[in-house]
Amino acid sequence: MKPQSLAHTLAHKLPHTLASTALALALLGAAPTSGALETFTATTGADKPAKGKKGKPAKAPKPATDKGSAEGKAERDKRLLRECRGRPNAGACEGYAS
Numbered sequence: 848m849k850p851q852s853l854a855h856t857l858a859h860k861l862p863h864t865l866a867s868t869a870l871a872l873a874l875l876g877a878a879p880t881s882g883a884l885e886t887f888t889a890t891t892g893a894d895k896p897a898k899g900k901k902g903k904p905a906k907a908p909k910p911a912t913d914k915g916s917a918e919g920k921a922e923r924d925k926r927l928l929r930e931c932r933g934r935p936n937a938g939a940c941e942g943y944a945s
Contacts, residue, residue, distance in 0.1 A: 918926070924943075931940035 927940065927943040931943040932945055934940050934944050936942070936944040
């Protein structure tokens with residue numbers, strides 16, 4: 848059996864070695880970035896307010912108000928007087944039943 852030349856050995860193993868190295872580098876490069884970005888916090892002097900200057904407090908968002916139906920107070924009173932005739936004076940009809 849004839850010993851293989853160094854060039855033949857390198858030519859045969861080089862593509863496999865390069866592919867394995869590229870895959871390993873890709874896996875190592877991708878894994879730390881996802882976790883590192885979530886926990887990394889950088890602070891610089893520009894982020895801090897200067898002495899004597901106060902930052903504006905954040906305004907709390909106003910809760911959404913329920914407009915209900917489109918009827919006004921007078922319209923509601925008329926409707927309840929009409930609908931509550933002859934019913935017991937309880938629930939929504941309290942004060943409107945006769």
